[in-house]
Structure formats: C-alpha cells, structure tokens
Amino acid sequence: MSDTATHTRTRGSKVRQFFQWRNSIAWLVLVVTLLVQLAIFNHLQIDEERAAERQFGLLVEKTSEAISKRLVDHEQILLGAAGLFDATGEVSRTQWRIYHKRLNLAERYPGIQGVGFAEAVRPEDIAAHEQRVRAEGYPDYRVHPVQDGSVLLTPVLYIEPFGARNLAAFGYDMFSEPVRRQAMRKAAETGQPRLTGKVTLRQETHGKVQAGVLMYIPIYRAGLETDTPEARLQALRGFVYSPYRMDDLMHGILGAADANLSLQIYAGDAEIPEQRLFASAERSHAQPAEYRQLVQLELYGQTWTLQFESLPEFEAYYHSNDTLVLVGCLGLSLLLFFLTSSLALGRSRAEAMAQEMTEHIRENKRALQLSEERLSLALKGSNDGVWDLHLAAGSFYASPRAWHMLGYRPGELQADLKLWERLMMPEDLPRARAQLAQTMLSNVDHFTTELRFRHKDGHVLPVLVRGYIQRDQDGRALRISGTSMDLTEHKRIEQMKDEFVSTVSHELRTPLTSISGALGLITGGAMGEVPTAMQQMLDIAHRNSLRLGHLINDLLDMEKIAAGKMTFDLREHSLRRLLDEALASNQAFATHLGVNCVLKNPADVRVWVDGLRLQQVLSNFLSNAIKYTPEGGQVTLHCSRTDTGHVRINVTDQGPGIPKGFQSRIFEKFAQADASDSRQKGGTGLGLAITKEFIERMGGRVGFDTTEGAGTTFWCELPVVESSAPSADQGQLRLLVVEDEPDTGRLLHLMLRDAGYSVDRAQSLHAARSKLAETRYEAMTLDLHLPDGSGSDLIEEVRADPKTRDLPIIVVSAATHFDQKTEYAGVTWLHKPISAAQLLIALSESLEQTRPHG
Structure with a gap:
C-alpha cells in the first residue's frame, strides 16, 4: 500500500513540474508554435489553391497543344500525300496502299480513320470515270448519290485502309453534302488545308455513331494557272483527305490523359449542344466545378470551342491532407513543448549534450582538415593540377599547379567555361568539341583524353586530362571535375x-x-x-x-x-582472289613444316580494303596457325557472312590453344605467351598488334575463339561492298544514293524505288565520283562519314563542277551540328533515323526548287 502511494506522489510531482515557473518558456513555445503553424496552415491552403489553379491551367494548355499538334501532324501526312501526286504525276492504287503502309498510322497516330483521295470529276465525265474504276477490278463501283444540276463531283477513289468501315465511302460524292462541300470549296479556292464542321461520316455503318470531321488538301493539275480562286477551281484535280471519328481521334490524341478533367469540344465559337463534337467524363450538375475554362482553337478555317471542367477527384486531390496537416502541426507543437520542458528542467543534461555536440563538431573539423592535408600532399606528390567546371553555376576553378603548368599565375586569365577552348591548339578544337559532345550525350561518368594546349610562351603543351561527370537523374551533366597531368617529359x-x-x-x-x-x-x-x-x-x-x-x-x-604515317590504298577487291593469293604465298612455309593448308567456303563477295595490307593480315594469321599446328595437321581458311552486312574471314589451327591468362593481352604490342613452347616458335609479338590496327583502319574488327588443347580460330570482319547495278531508265527521274552502311543504303533504295524513282547506289567517295562523272542524276542522297573520306568534300566538289553545281543534295546522316562545316546552297539536312514521308517530302521540295518556273 505504501509503494502505491509513493508511486502516485512521484507521478503527481512530475506533472506539477510542467506548471512551475521554470517551465514558462515551454508554455510560451507552445503558444507561439501553435500561432505560427496556424498561419502556416492558412498559407498552405492558399498555396494549394494556387497550385490547383496552375495545374488546371497546365492541363488545359497541354491538352489544347496536343490537339493542335496532332492536327498539324495529320496535315503533314496529307501534304506528303499531295507531294507524292505532285512529284509522280499519276499515283496508282498500289502506290497509294504502299504509301499508307509506310506511314504506319495505327501505331504512330492512333485515331485517324484513314487517308484517301477524291478525284474531281465533271458531270459529263462520270461515265468514263466509272468505267475506268470498274476496269481496275471493281465491277460494282458507282458514284453516289446522283444529283441533278451538279457542276462538280468528288467521288472517293482511294481510301486506305481499304476495308471495314472505309468501304462505305468508296465512290461517295463528298461534294453532294453541304458541310463537306463548303470546306472543299474553301480549300480549292485558297489552296490551303481546310477542316469541315460537324458531319456524320459514311464510315458510321455499325456501333455507336460518333461525330465526325474531315480535313482536305487540294491537288491541282500541273501546268495550269493557280493564281486566282477561279483559276484554282478550274485546275482542281482532286483532294487528299482524312476522315476522323471524333471519339477515336481524341482517344488517340489524349491517350491515358488525366481523367480528373472533363473535356467537351464544340464546332463553332459557342457551346451549342447540337454542335458538340466530343465529350469525355462529365461531372454531376448537383455541384458546380471549382475550375472551368473555355479555349477556342482556330484550326484550318474552323473554330473549335473546348470546355474544360475539373472533376471532384481533381479538387479533392489538393485538399485531402488538411486533417493530416492539422494533426501534424498539433503533434509538432506538443513535441516542441515537451522538448523545451525537458531542456528547461534538465539544464545539466542539455549542457552535457551541447558539450558532446561541440566535441563531435571539433572531431569532424579535425578529420576534414586532415583529409584536405592528405589530398594536398597527394596532389603535390603527383604534380597534377586540379580543375572543376560547374555547368549549372557557369563557374570554373583551377588549382595553382594547373595554372603554373600552362605558365600563368592564378587569376591572370578570366576563368569561365570557354577558357579551355581559348587555350587549346586551334587545329585540335573541332575534334575536341565533337569528342566532348559525344561524352556529354553518352552515359559515361569517367573519361580520359589527351589534349594539346598553348603554353604562355607559345610552345605546345601535351596534357593528360582525367575527369568525372556528375549528372542529374535525367543524365544531364551538372558538374565536371578532374586532374590534368603534364605529358611533356613522357612525350x-x-x-x-x-x-x-x-x-x-x-x-x-x-x-x-x-x-x-x-x-x-x-x-x-x-x-x-x-x-x-x-x-x-x-x-x-x-x-x-x-x-x-x-x-x-x-x-x-x-x-x-x-606516327600516323601509315597510308592505305582502299579499293574494291574480290575477296576470293585475295584468299587464293594469301594461301599460295604461305604454302611453301606450310610444306616445310609438314602442315596442310586448305580453303573452304570462299565467299564470292567484294570488299573495300587495301589489298597489300589485307595480305599482310592474312599472312600473320596463316603463319601463326602453321607454326602452332603439329606436323601432319591442317590449317583451314574459311569465310562466312554475318547479319550486319560483313564477311568474316576465319583461320583455324589444330594447335594447343591460347592460355586463359594471356587471352586479354594477345593483341597488345610485344605480347607473347610465357610458355616455353611459344618461345621456341619464335616471333616478334607485333604481328597481331599490327593486324588489329590494319583491320580497324579498314573499317573492320578482329577477334579469336580458342579452347585450350583444342586449337584456335583467329578471325577478322570486313564490310561487304554490295553491287548496285544501274536500274533500267523508263522515263523515271534517276537518283544516286551514297551510303556505306549496307542496311541503310538498302532502305533508302527501297524507299525511293517504291516512290517511282530510278536509283543507283555508291558505297564510297571513289565510287560516287565515278558515277557522277558517267551519269546525269536529278538528285543525290549523301552520308557524311564514308570509308575513304568525308561527304563534305564531295559536296564542295559537286558545287565546284559547272555540270553538277545545281544538283539537289539531301544529307542523311547521324552527324551532330559539330560535323556541319557550313550551310551549302541546295543541300537539305535530314538526321537519322528518317521516315519515307520525310525523305520524299524533302526530295520533292529540293526538286521543285531546281525545276525551271514559268
């Protein structure tokens, strides 16, 4: 009983301590924190309201821009189709199907119903028109509906994909319907793309009927005047167009957009229910929306009114944490109260804690000072300079040693992000910029490179630069730090x-x-x-x-x-002939050692190499294989094609294989295995190092496959020169494709051939010069990086020759802007990867610019 009473008195004493005058500071802290947090809570609510308004505005802007951009993309698709008609004159149904297939609209632009062509036909020509289409294999084709007094009919001739709903539009005279006719007439008179108002598409054959619109682009007959609206109507050939079911179109544009907004689209500048084109999730009218905005888009002669409203889920998102914030504020105030009470009632404890924290800070300071001393001593011992580029802040720092290395005092030059460019040798600057750009765009964190700087007294200073790149979560470089080492003595x-x-x-x-x-x-x-x-x-x-x-x-x-003095005479050679010569030149050595050399599966291809250098490579492979093959054994020389457009040359021996510990050093200079047997075979240890340099300089790569005790296969891969026989000229425009990468060259050839052009191919500067000298071409595509030189040199040669000065050139390259010297007249730049539409549009525009007018 006495223990219970004692416990009760102790607990009561602790409670009373909270109300003593020594604890008054804790009560003051509680009152102040409650008032401050109440103000903060009110401020947070205001900020949440502003954040909600900004977010709503951003979603409205994002959605509006997405709709505008997608319709611009659709306009480009139709312009590409119109360009196809302008460039080729006549487009067959098969060509139209191939063009649509190349666009891959289902994946790239979901929601588009199709791409079609409607031919402009005079009433007196309807019978001939129907007879022509029926002769193509459509015996039931007819133009409908039939209306008396029509001055012009525009039946749908092509529509892709040609199936399902789109079949209902085949032969339909769109000029017979007033809304369509108004948009088509405006497009024909102005020569500009036009959208229709709200219509019901012919494709609404089953399921839910959706509101529809169509986009038209006029096509005119070549050679006729198009200066006035009346002249354009007379020259009208037809329209390329796309029909859109609005629900499908908007789902294709918005995709998985924020479901917390309601969007309704009306045709016209007012919210008229009969003109509603699209409606997403709608909110109940029992409670009005907190956020509402109207946006009007001017789209190809039509005005669309977009009504945005917030849904309850959107509004609740910004006020869902109010209770939690209030509880947190109260809890934090009580925590501070008890903490202050503990500090006030336990001063000795607080002083001890403060002393402990002070000592901890001192220890950290001593450790930091010791670390800085060690780093300073290490840098002095290595004689390296330290530098730091802070890209976000735009600042540059270099240690005194880094400045002294270049002959300057710290602070003598203006330190900024471009200082390294001013100090570098001018002839090295383009290469260094390209290398830096490649490093920045890659995902590497560390790099090492050699640079040449100009010393203050004028001499060249070679420097080894090592650096570390600090990146953000998106991979963008924020800061680059590293060291620089003077290589003068080493060089x-x-x-x-x-x-x-x-x-x-x-x-x-x-x-x-x-x-x-x-x-x-x-x-x-x-x-x-x-x-x-x-x-x-x-x-x-x-x-x-x-x-x-x-x-x-x-x-x-x-x-x-x-020394960089090794020159290569790159030419086109028959690989079979080179292999026969290599085998013949090493046959005497093989006979002397009692080894049989055989050639199996020689590839009947042509390669772009230096014949003498490749013979030296093959001789290295064969002589090594012969040396390590036991007497009576066999060395096999054989070839195989790879999936990347290369040919692999293999030399297989029956020797002991390569020791595992030596495999990583086999292509290094003076590298030889330590086994006594390999020392007895002799050799300089340079042959394979030279082989690697030769093959890589000729655009290939080397390697080996080995199993200890079961022989070794050394191989090299070289790019195959694919023959490009000139295609028969049947009145088509002839183009030249200059591209060394086989797959890309083949793709460009197919794109242009399917568009109706006659195409020749060249895989090097040498071959391109020969073809330009022998044949007249209407245009040329060009890759900048070729095995025997730069495509920029060919551009300058073409522009300097009076015969080819005006030849349109389309550069198709993965090069960055660092590789572009200047802007050349008549040169269009396309960056890989490209689509067929991009290539054909660029080609059509280039040919149009060089075509005589009048």
Whole structure:
C-alpha cells in the first residue's frame, strides 16, 4: 500500500513540474508554435489553391497543344500525300496502299480513320470515270448519290485502309453534302488545308455513331494557272483527305490523359449542344466545378470551342491532407513543448549534450582538415593540377599547379567555361568539341583524353586530362571535375624511344639485307657445294637472319602506325582472289613444316580494303596457325557472312590453344605467351598488334575463339561492298544514293524505288565520283562519314563542277551540328533515323526548287 502511494506522489510531482515557473518558456513555445503553424496552415491552403489553379491551367494548355499538334501532324501526312501526286504525276492504287503502309498510322497516330483521295470529276465525265474504276477490278463501283444540276463531283477513289468501315465511302460524292462541300470549296479556292464542321461520316455503318470531321488538301493539275480562286477551281484535280471519328481521334490524341478533367469540344465559337463534337467524363450538375475554362482553337478555317471542367477527384486531390496537416502541426507543437520542458528542467543534461555536440563538431573539423592535408600532399606528390567546371553555376576553378603548368599565375586569365577552348591548339578544337559532345550525350561518368594546349610562351603543351561527370537523374551533366597531368617529359621519352627504334631498325636493315642475301646465295649453291657440317650452320644463320628481318619490318610498321604515317590504298577487291593469293604465298612455309593448308567456303563477295595490307593480315594469321599446328595437321581458311552486312574471314589451327591468362593481352604490342613452347616458335609479338590496327583502319574488327588443347580460330570482319547495278531508265527521274552502311543504303533504295524513282547506289567517295562523272542524276542522297573520306568534300566538289553545281543534295546522316562545316546552297539536312514521308517530302521540295518556273 505504501509503494502505491509513493508511486502516485512521484507521478503527481512530475506533472506539477510542467506548471512551475521554470517551465514558462515551454508554455510560451507552445503558444507561439501553435500561432505560427496556424498561419502556416492558412498559407498552405492558399498555396494549394494556387497550385490547383496552375495545374488546371497546365492541363488545359497541354491538352489544347496536343490537339493542335496532332492536327498539324495529320496535315503533314496529307501534304506528303499531295507531294507524292505532285512529284509522280499519276499515283496508282498500289502506290497509294504502299504509301499508307509506310506511314504506319495505327501505331504512330492512333485515331485517324484513314487517308484517301477524291478525284474531281465533271458531270459529263462520270461515265468514263466509272468505267475506268470498274476496269481496275471493281465491277460494282458507282458514284453516289446522283444529283441533278451538279457542276462538280468528288467521288472517293482511294481510301486506305481499304476495308471495314472505309468501304462505305468508296465512290461517295463528298461534294453532294453541304458541310463537306463548303470546306472543299474553301480549300480549292485558297489552296490551303481546310477542316469541315460537324458531319456524320459514311464510315458510321455499325456501333455507336460518333461525330465526325474531315480535313482536305487540294491537288491541282500541273501546268495550269493557280493564281486566282477561279483559276484554282478550274485546275482542281482532286483532294487528299482524312476522315476522323471524333471519339477515336481524341482517344488517340489524349491517350491515358488525366481523367480528373472533363473535356467537351464544340464546332463553332459557342457551346451549342447540337454542335458538340466530343465529350469525355462529365461531372454531376448537383455541384458546380471549382475550375472551368473555355479555349477556342482556330484550326484550318474552323473554330473549335473546348470546355474544360475539373472533376471532384481533381479538387479533392489538393485538399485531402488538411486533417493530416492539422494533426501534424498539433503533434509538432506538443513535441516542441515537451522538448523545451525537458531542456528547461534538465539544464545539466542539455549542457552535457551541447558539450558532446561541440566535441563531435571539433572531431569532424579535425578529420576534414586532415583529409584536405592528405589530398594536398597527394596532389603535390603527383604534380597534377586540379580543375572543376560547374555547368549549372557557369563557374570554373583551377588549382595553382594547373595554372603554373600552362605558365600563368592564378587569376591572370578570366576563368569561365570557354577558357579551355581559348587555350587549346586551334587545329585540335573541332575534334575536341565533337569528342566532348559525344561524352556529354553518352552515359559515361569517367573519361580520359589527351589534349594539346598553348603554353604562355607559345610552345605546345601535351596534357593528360582525367575527369568525372556528375549528372542529374535525367543524365544531364551538372558538374565536371578532374586532374590534368603534364605529358611533356613522357612525350619526350616516347619520342626518344621511337627515334631509337626507327634509327636502329633502318641502320640494321641495310647490313642485314646483305647478310641475308649472301647467306641465301651460299645455301642455295651459288658458290658451289658446301660441306654438310657447314651447310647446317649456314642454314641456321640464314633462318635467323630472315627472322631478324621480319622483326625489323614489324618494328618499322609499328613506328609508322604510331606516327600516323601509315597510308592505305582502299579499293574494291574480290575477296576470293585475295584468299587464293594469301594461301599460295604461305604454302611453301606450310610444306616445310609438314602442315596442310586448305580453303573452304570462299565467299564470292567484294570488299573495300587495301589489298597489300589485307595480305599482310592474312599472312600473320596463316603463319601463326602453321607454326602452332603439329606436323601432319591442317590449317583451314574459311569465310562466312554475318547479319550486319560483313564477311568474316576465319583461320583455324589444330594447335594447343591460347592460355586463359594471356587471352586479354594477345593483341597488345610485344605480347607473347610465357610458355616455353611459344618461345621456341619464335616471333616478334607485333604481328597481331599490327593486324588489329590494319583491320580497324579498314573499317573492320578482329577477334579469336580458342579452347585450350583444342586449337584456335583467329578471325577478322570486313564490310561487304554490295553491287548496285544501274536500274533500267523508263522515263523515271534517276537518283544516286551514297551510303556505306549496307542496311541503310538498302532502305533508302527501297524507299525511293517504291516512290517511282530510278536509283543507283555508291558505297564510297571513289565510287560516287565515278558515277557522277558517267551519269546525269536529278538528285543525290549523301552520308557524311564514308570509308575513304568525308561527304563534305564531295559536296564542295559537286558545287565546284559547272555540270553538277545545281544538283539537289539531301544529307542523311547521324552527324551532330559539330560535323556541319557550313550551310551549302541546295543541300537539305535530314538526321537519322528518317521516315519515307520525310525523305520524299524533302526530295520533292529540293526538286521543285531546281525545276525551271514559268
């Protein structure tokens, strides 16, 4: 009983402590926080109301822009169709179907009912028109409805997709219906696209009847005057058009749009129920909408009134957390009250806590200072400079060592984001910009590159730059930081090494040639019979002199590659002939070692290579395979085609395979396996490194497949030159496609051929120059990056030649703006990937600009 009374007194004492004068600060905190949070709550409600209004406005603007943009896209589709008529003269039903199939409207623009063509027919020509269409395989075709007194009929001739609902429109005279006729007449008189008012489409054959509209673009007969409305009506050939079921169209445009808004669309500038085109989710009229807005869109001669209203779900979203916020505010106030009480009633505890926090801060400060000292000492030891580009803030920082490296004092130059461009060698700047742009657009975080800067005293300073890119959640670069290392001494030592190797190699070459030649004459019997014992020694000396000659040749090749002096004579070659020559030149070596070399499945293709360099590659592959194949074994040379338009050349041996620990270094300079057997086989360790450089310079790649104890296959892949025989000219415009990538070249060829053009192809600058010299072309497509040069050079040559000065050129490339030198007259730029519509529209516009007027 006494324990219970004691517990009760203790609890009462603790409660009374909250009401003592020492706790008055806690009560003051409670009152102040409640008042502050009440003001904050009121401010939050105002902000929520503003946020709701802004969000509603953004949704209205987004929806309106989506509708306008989609109709502009549909206009471009119809303009492309009109361009097809203007460019080809006559468009067959098959061509129209192919054009529609290429557009892939069901995936790209869901909601569009189709794309059609309505021919303008005079009443006296109706019989001939019907007879012509029936002859195409439609015996039941007729123009309907039949009206007396019509001066013009526009029956639907083509409509794709040609099936389902669209069949009901086949042969329908759209000029017979007043709403359609008004839009068609306006389009014909002005030459501009026009929308109809609200109509019921012929396609409403079953299911729910939806409101419909149509878009028309007029087509005129070539060679007739179109300067006045009357002249345009006389020259009218017909209309390309698209019918839209409004519910399907809007669902295709809006997709999964915010369901918390109600949208109604009316034809005209007023909300007339009879003119309603579309209605999404509607709210109950029992409670008016908090947010409502009317938007009027002027669309191709029609006014659409868009009525937006918020739904209860939208309004509740911005006020759903009021209770939670109030409870949180009260809880926070009570928490601060109890915390303040605890601090006021436990001063000693607070002082101890403050002391502990102060000590913790001091420890963190000492640790930070120690870390900065270590970083400073490490940078001094490495002799590297530190730099930092803050892209968001537009600031640049460089450490004193980074400035001293370039001969400047800190702060001597204006530090901004373009400083590196001003200090770089001018001839290196375009390449550096392109490399930087590629790095920024990729998803890499670290990079390493060599740059050349101009020292303050004028000399060139090579610098190794290493950096780290800090990106945001969308992958955009925010900050770039890193180090810079002076490579002057490294380059000097590397140059001394290269000069030493070059000098020694050249100086050894002359006496070694004499030694090898003399030994060859003696061992060949030119000096008479040699004693057997001496013959063996002479053979050893001769073989090793030849081996030393190969070593020197490999060293000289590596020197040329490193110095950038290795030139390549790229031409078109028969791969079968090159393989036969390689096998024949290594047959004597194989016979000497008792190895059989065979050629299997030689590919009958042509490749764009340097014949001598490829022979050297094949000789490296074959000689290595022969050396490691046991006596009596077989080396196989065989080919295969890849899915990427390349041919793979394989050389397979029956040797011991490549050790796993050596496989990652096999294409490095002077790389050789450590096994004693490989040392006995000899070799410089440079052959495969040279092979890799040669193949990559010729646009291919190398590799190997191996299994220890089961042989090795070395392979290289080279791009195939596909033959492009000139197509027969049947009065078609002839075009030239210059593209080295086989799949892209084939795609462009099909796009243009299906559009009715005669197309030739070239896969290199050399081939393009030959074709331009032999044949007259109406236009040309061009890729900028070709295996034997830049497409920009070809543009300059074409513009400099009087015969081709006005030739339209369409550049189809994945190049960025860093690669575009200047704007050339008569050149249209299309960036990959492109669609058939883009290509045909650009081609039509380019040909129209060069076509004589009058």
